[in-house]
Amino acid sequence: MPPTPDSPIIAVMIHVADWRAATTWYAQAFPHARRVMHEPDDFGHLQLDGLSLEIVPCDTKVGQGPAGTVVYWHVADLPGEVQRLTALGARLYRGPMAIEGGEWICQVQDPWGNCMGLRQPAPLA
Template identity: 30%
Template sequence: MFTDVRLVMVFADDPEVSARWWGQVLDLPVKTDVSPTGAVYAWVQAGGVELGFHPADDERNPRGGSPVVYWGVDDLDRARDHLLAAGCEHHRGPLVIEPGRRIAQLRDPFGTVIGLEGP
């Protein structure tokens, strides 16, 4: 029934700015689509998953309505340091959740909480 994660959507005040920041951090190209109303949807494609940024809307798509998505990483400390240097803020962890497996959460410059999971 469920196979894999294909799209993670984040609701942002400025979707293109958010996507461009992530594109730079992950060294990935940014794609954009502009609706007839002028709303911008922007995204990057990483590891088969689309990380998309949609305009926040207090009625339909409020900030904070997004799940925490965990990126698999080979070196949690190095990935965390990279994101902190790029402008993220510490949110939680790193925590050992089982032997050989740790997680950490950070908040990007636009308020989105993301997770890292790795050794």
């Protein structure tokens, strides 16, 4: 389900070695997102559907790559979205697989190794 203005989740922080390149990539991955500029210009910020996507430099405390937490994004066409994201440089990491209720999920990795989950709802009966 897409985030709502009253969702308890307000931001997703993605750690990468090159936040500028990653911000450009995520803007392509989420073309409906709006770029938010900050001073100083030291991290990427995209606003989409009431959620802040914050792309920040990785460091010794939080590295880049798969580390256990994966945020899942609602998609209407899982195979089509996987194809679109892999054309942008992502790679299929896990799945696709059917889960409870007839939904489908998978994970792709961005070019920095971070996992993005994709979740397609079950077809309407």
